Amino acid sequence: MALILKKEDVYLWPVNFSMPVDDGRHEKVNFKCKFKRIKQTEVEKYQQKFTTTNNLKAMFEAARECAKKVVVGWQDVMDEEGNQIEYNEDNLNELLEIPALSIAVSTSYVNSLTEAKRKN
Numbered sequence: 001m002a003l004i005l006k007k008e009d010v011y012l013w014p015v016n017f018s019m020p021v022d023d024g025r026h027e028k029v030n031f032k033c034k035f036k037r038i039k040q041t042e043v044e045k046y047q048q049k050f051t052t053t054n055n056l057k058a059m060f061e062a063a064r065e066c067a068k069k070v071v072v073g074w075q076d077v078m079d080e081e082g083n084q085i086e087y088n089e090d091n092l093n094e095l096l097e098i099p100a101l102s103i104a105v106s107t108s109y110v111n112s113l114t115e116a117k118r119k120n
Contacts, residue, residue, distance in 0.1 A: 009037040010072055013112040017104040034073030034087075035109050042069070047110060050103075063102035068092065070109050 012034050018026035046069075049062035073087045077095065085091055096102045 010034050011037075011112075012075065013108055015105055015108040017101055019098070031074060031076040033071050033105060033108065034075075035070045035112060036072045038070055043110065043113060046106065050106070050110075060100075060102060063106040064096050066106040066109065067096055067102045071105060 012032045015031055015033050017029050019029050021027045046062060046066040050059060071092060075084075077085045077087075077091075079085055096105070
């Protein structure tokens with residue numbers, strides 16, 4: 001298959017997250033993010049911030065910054081009544097306020113770029 005260089009390249013990718021619930025348990029939640037491919041130099045910048053910092057606040061900030069840069073849509077993000085929540089900037093910001101979810105989203109993005117290489 002030939003490489004097609006697209007002006008805008010987006011794709012859906014699963015995000016898996018363990019959300020704390022009652023009695024010291026975690027509940028697995030799954031949804032899909034529509035990711036926008038960014039340049040390799042930007043990926044490297046975020047990857048370096050994730051892996052070289054011992055400062056938890058800086059790591060969360062880098063994860064939020066990365067997520068805001070690469071997420072352009074989603075599927076299976078629901079409200080309490082089971083209705084799909086529309087993707088928009090305000091809703092993305094609200095989603096990223098869930099503790100540690102920005103790390104799950106950013107990690108899923110980076111994994112989407114490297115997973116095939118690891119499987120081979």
